[in-house]
Amino acid sequence: MWMKTIGGLVGVYLLIGLSDMLGGRGPTVDIVWLLENISPYAMCGLGVALSIGLSVVGASIGIYLTGASIMGAGVKEPRIRNKNLISIIFSEAVGIYGIIVSLIMLTNLEMFGLEAAEQNFAMKAQNYMSGYIMLGAGLTAGIANLVCGWAVGAVGSGAAIADAANPVLFVRLLVVEIFASAIGLFGLIVAVILNSKVKMGNIV
């Protein structure tokens, strides 16, 4: 279904482009023009939204995968319920990574004068770069956290069931879970370093 949607959008874009080109309005089909006219603020906003949004989706996948199994396995073995809350905490941490990245990006977001930017090319470049960096950082953190939450959830669900069957296994599976949880940290670190390059505002 996704492929069809994407294919449809590309098809519509190509049709419009072709009709413009054949109708003598060629220069309006201009990707550079499109990119230049997207405001850096839009990029910032998109970055923040993607980072927090995808992270929360990852965290929720992790929590439901784990939570459903803990509830079910806890019916016959109630002792697992306290220990396995740690899997829920790991999933929740994934959401927190997303918040951290979003907050850092929001503190870096500054107003800049569009008029001044048109006069000063270095300043314009600086602000546009910041916009793209924030989009990139948001995507990095968001996607990393999405798959991290997924992995933590799947392992956590297995851990709950394994713990119910044999208590010795819990500590071993916890190690696996910690490694899964580290995937999200990679995304967080890269996003934070990317954000240190951001410099917005009326500065050169």
Added chain:
Amino acid sequence: MGDTFFNIQHGYLEGIVRGIKSHLLGASEYANLSQCETLEDLRLSLQATDYAPVLTADIGNLDVRELEDRLRTHLVDEFNEVKRNSSEPLTTLLNYIQHGHMIDNVVMLLLGTLSGKPVAELVAKCHPLGRFPNMGTIGIATNSSELYEAVLIDTPLAPYFKECSITEEKLDELNIEVIRCVLYKSYIESFYDYCQGLGDTTAEIMAELLKLECDRRAMTISLNSLGTGLSKDIKESLLPARGHLHPYYLPELAKIDDVEQLKTIVEGLPEYKGIFDDGEENLEDKLIQKEVHMCIDSFLHQFHYGIFYAIFKLKQQEVTNLIWIAECITQKSRHKIETCIPHYP
């Protein structure tokens, strides 16, 4: 991908089912049970297991019948608990499990009424997993068209009856067995196709389990039909066509004249190689043992529907085992206990 969303609907039930599985009786419990001298001892030994609540001390006089009743009720309660909490496609899979028992019940009722037993007594004997409304009315059927139109048309078994030749011929023992085979064949084939439609791990696990079931039916039918005078074509049409024996070995299986020929055919398949090697137990026990192992193995995968089929197979086998032990105790032949229990890890 599909695995990930399994837990939204079925994660809770999977947890419960795995809980039930880890509470199945193990080797040490069986060792204890086989030491029991009386049924009262048996009841006490079961106090430490999942069966404690169903075997409370208030049963005055515990006999095998009562024990069987209570164990089965317990099994059905667990089944219903899972089924009530289930959502599609699991509900359909659980329905399929029930349909198998319904077929057995219908055939038992038909055979019972044929030999003139009272219907009420027969209905009480039916497996509770396969109960359906209006079971008592089955006794009125004298031929297969009446059976279909009066009783089965309102039950979930109606679609399976399509392939049965609906005749006005009077129902006799052979007819009823043929009806059972046809119903079961179309049931198990439809079950197999349904599971393949679910795809992923479910298809993989259920294929192995149901193929074994098909092959077991095929072997049993071809053995039981020896000397009944059924023609080879009819015989072949009764064998479920989904197992490992399908398609190359089924015609051969329909042609056999004795057990040795069956053994030669079955041994030729890699899946059943060496199954007759020690030659002590009978074929049925061997296949049950194989099935139990496969059911246990299916728990090694997560996020699939096969465990729901497997757990109720295992549970039923456990109930059968307990009843067998109880029978052995009451008939003072305890040496038989060990020989007939499939081994649990």
